[in-house]
Amino acid sequence: MATADIHENQTDKKTGHVPNLRCVVVTPERTLFDNLVEFVALPLFDGELGVLPGRSPLIGRLGFGELRTKVAGSARRYFVDGGFVQVRDNVVTVLTNRATPVENVNTEAAARELESAKMRKTTNEVEQAEKTKSVDRARALVRAGTHKS
Amino acid sequence: MAKARAIVQRRQSVQNIKKITRTMELIATARFKKALDRATEAEAYTRKIAEIVADLGTTSLEVTHPLLQARTEVKKALVLVITSNRGLAGGYNGNVLRAATRSLTDFQTESIPVRLEVAGKRGINFFRFRGTPAEVSYTNFEDRPQFDEVNALADSYIAMFVSGKIDRLDVVHTRFVNAAKQVAFVETLLPMSAANVGEAIQSVRQAKPTTSVAATKPKGEPVPYEFVPDSKSILEEIVPVSFKVRLFKCFLDAAVSEQIARMVAMRGATENADAMVKSLTMLYNRARQAQITGELAEIIGGAAALE
Numbered sequence: 282m283a284t285a286d287i288h289e290n291q292t293d294k295k296t297g298h299v300p301n302l303r304c305v306v307v308t309p310e311r312t313l314f315d316n317l318v319e320f321v322a323l324p325l326f327d328g329e330l331g332v333l334p335g336r337s338p339l340i341g342r343l344g345f346g347e348l349r350t351k352v353a354g355s356a357r358r359y360f361v362d363g364g365f366v367q368v369r370d371n372v373v374t375v376l377t378n379r380a381t382p383v384e385n386v387n388t389e390a391a392a393r394e395l396e397s398a399k400m401r402k403t404t405n406e407v408e409q410a411e412k413t414k415s416v417d418r419a420r421a422l423v424r425a426g427t428h429k430s
Numbered sequence: 431m432a433k434a435r436a437i438v439q440r441r442q443s444v445q446n447i448k449k450i451t452r453t454m455e456l457i458a459t460a461r462f463k464k465a466l467d468r469a470t471e472a473e474a475y476t477r478k479i480a481e482i483v484a485d486l487g488t489t490s491l492e493v494t495h496p497l498l499q500a501r502t503e504v505k506k507a508l509v510l511v512i513t514s515n516r517g518l519a520g521g522y523n524g525n526v527l528r529a530a531t532r533s534l535t536d537f538q539t540e541s542i543p544v545r546l547e548v549a550g551k552r553g554i555n556f557f558r559f560r561g562t563p564a565e566v567s568y569t570n571f572e573d574r575p576q577f578d579e580v581n582a583l584a585d586s587y588i589a590m591f592v593s594g595k596i597d598r599l600d601v602v603h604t605r606f607v608n609a610a611k612q613v614a615f616v617e618t619l620l621p622m623s624a625a626n627v628g629e630a631i632q633s634v635r636q637a638k639p640t641t642s643v644a645a646t647k648p649k650g651e652p653v654p655y656e657f658v659p660d661s662k663s664i665l666e667e668i669v670p671v672s673f674k675v676r677l678f679k680c681f682l683d684a685a686v687s688e689q690i691a692r693m694v695a696m697r698g699a700t701e702n703a704d705a706m707v708k709s710l711t712m713l714y715n716r717a718r719q720a721q722i723t724g725e726l727a728e729i730i731g732g733a734a735a736l737e
Contacts, residue, residue: 307478309577309678311471325658340482341658342667364671365664367482369653376478376671378581 302334304350306359306375313380314350314359321373322349323366324421332373339368343377345421347428358383360425362418388426395419434717441710448703454518455696461573462689468574469606469682476675483668485653486661495669497588500621501597507537508545508587508596512603512684513553515569520695522604522688523552525614530602533616534562545596549681573689575681584674591620603680604687612687619676622669 304321306314321332324346343366348359364377398415401408511530513523530553537544548554548564549571557564570579590596599620604612657664 307475309472309475309675310468312474327659330658337656338653339656339658340485340661340664342664365479365482365668367478367485369655374478376475376482378577378674 302332302371302373304373304375306348306377306380308377308380314357316350316352318350318352320349320351322347322351323373323375324348324361325366332368334371336368336371338370339366341366341368343375345418347383347421347425348375348380358425360386360422383425383428386422386426388423391419391422391426395423434714434721437710437714437717441707441714444703444706444710448700448707451696451699451703455693455700458689458693458696462686462693465573465682465686465689469679469686472678472682476679479668479672479675483665483672485655486657486665486668495666496592497620497622497669497673500623504542504597506543506545506596507598507600508547508590509533509537510547510549510599510601511553511557511564512571512601512680513548513550513556514684514688515551515572516692517552518695519688519692520698522691522695523550523556526602526604527553527556529614529616531560533600533602571681571685573685575678575685577678580678580681581674584670584677587620587677588670588673596620601677601680603684604691606683606686606690609690612683612690617680619673619680622673 302318302321304314304316304318305312319334323330323332323341324344326342326344329346330341343361343364345363346361348361350357359380359382361375361377362379364375366376367374395416398412398419401412401415403409403412509530511526513526517523534544534546546557546562546564547566547568548557549568551569554564554567554569568583587596587599591599598618601617601619603615603617605615605617606612655661
């Protein structure tokens with residue numbers, strides 16, 4: 282449990298304001314992140330979706346991209362590998378195969394992956410879809426990697 | 431003194447073995463706790479997936495997915511047998527392999543060709559000895575199966591199933607019922623039935639009430655969800671995820687059960703060694719006493735002869 286941060290910053294010490302949106306990131310192996318936050322940006326399959334407290338219930342499909350949570354001005358960012366999101370009663374549950382903190386994203390490896398994915402030859406539709414998927418993934422990874430603060 | 435000395439040596443070696451089995455028991459106990467923690471943590475994901483499926487179910491449950499299509503004729507089956515890499519785990523591997531052999535015989539009588547895949551050195555060696563070596567074998571799943579590895583495996587199975595190379599996937603593994611009960615189990619993972627996707631719903635209801643905020647909502651009124659893109663395509667996307675999670679659970683269960691089996695086996699071995707040390711000590715004392723008596727008899731005999 283070295284890298285998981287759960288119930289770490291419940292209140293903003295400066296203002297005493299309690300953020301009332303709970304963000305939970307769950308992978309098949311464990312619960313990676315469970316915190317109260319002010320804002321969550323989710324990488325949906327067709328673009329980004331921002332969630333503030335009081336959002337109406339939603340179930341959505343995630344794409345590859347960056348998940349940002351904001352609390353007291355500081356942001357925490359994860360690279361998310363597809364999955365699902367459920368928003369309900371001010372709880373944002375993100376279900377994903379893998380979530381990597383953006384700091385741990387290896388940009389060079391991602392760039393190499395992107396190149397090799399682009400070079401891949403395809404002969405049928407299935408392979409083409411596979412290729413598009415890997416290119417999208419690598420591209421999102423590169424983007425997340427280069428934007429680390 | 432010859433017999434008594436031999437017994438002392440024997441007792442010493444039994445004591446050494448006892449030390450080893452005791453240590454192995456302690457190690458297995460620690461590993462079991464870790465494996466169980468992992469399995470419990472992994473449950474959160476399954477529970478959430480089931481919850482989403484249940485939420486989707488309130489809108490529409492007309493789902494078609496290649497993984498859900500049962501084939502009328504099974505032309506080729508794939509059997510994955512999950513065993514451990516190491517032995518000294520009591521009946522753990524034996525039970526799994528017995529169940530596997532039974533299911534393989536069943537396939538044989540129905541004359542369905544089987545592609546055999548085995549995880550764990552014990553199983554690999556067993557099937558090699560039997561003369562039916564596994565087509566693919568894995569030794570990378572230790573007591574901490576990683577989802578990434580299982581994910582790759584699941585992807586290859588999905589590809590094989592969709593392309594029609596296999597029509598059925600059976601997994602032989604040890605199912606963890608509770609800390610006192612684990613059973614060798616043959617589970618058909620593919621084709622899935624629509625009930626399988628939401629199967630975990632039942633376990634959610636049976637499970638103790640969780641502290642999760644999201645889980646507490648009266649069942650009567652459905653939450654007016656907004657679906658992005660729409661409920662049908664989300665459900666279709668969930669089907670393979672659900673399959674992967676079920677496969678992952680097989681591996682987690684197997685890992686937990688292996689450690690329990692080893693723990694129990696080693697505890698038994700330690701107790702047996704204890705009993706053996708006791709009986710050997712008694713034997714040694716008797717032998718020593720017999721020797722002393724013999725010597726005394728000799729002395730008395732000698733003294734009597736002198737008179």
